[in-house]
Amino acid sequence: MGARQYTGSPEDADIRRADSLAREIFSDVANKWALLIIETLGGRTLRFSGLRDEVQGISHKMLTQNLRMLERNGLVRRTVHPTVPPRVEYALTEPGHGLRATIDLMCGWTHDNIAHIEASRRHFDTGRG
Template identity: 65%
Template sequence: METEQDSGDVTRAHSLAREIFAGVANKWALLIINVLGARTLRFTELRDEIEGISHKMLTQTLRGLERDGVVHRTVHATVPPRVEYRLTGAGAELLATVNGMCAWTRRHLDGIEAARRRFDARDG
């Protein structure tokens, strides 16, 4: 039986925390959160800003983020329907972490590239 404490432990195989972590800690979710930032965007605007994401993957990722309360979806009753996405309060809080990860990547990009070259040369 899983306890409330277990459900919040990302190291537990079947914990809710691990499920949520997996949903927000993938490249597409991180990119969507980063692109939305403090803006509200339509589906096509999001797709245009995230190079390489398919329609299907964007749809699946947005649904997961909406389910977890990270993204809010608004459908406007127009013809054709207009759908917009924005970060929720929880999503905006997560944005600070995502921005920190982006900043870390930029700061360490040269070192990571050098480490990869050394590693690849060693195994080549």
């Protein structure tokens, strides 16, 4: 995704397509609600109301929008059970679990570097005033 020199070959077209798709997916999932939904689902299957109860502060509308986006990107599977009323459940797909593992690594990186980050922020905030 960095700066590349493209030659116009078919391989370049594939790389450009992959880069564009990666940017779209990063943009989609790099919001607090999507990350919290992925983290909350983990290895569980939850109904909409269960997700809403566990993702503190999310509105019905935001949960719906984010679940649709995650489903569209193949990260969440939506299962409708033919009952009255219909029972709808959500679970991570295999790629969704892979993304969750990446998110967990990022959280671990943050934990490992928290002292450095906090010191840098204090230095920046006091030195710029």
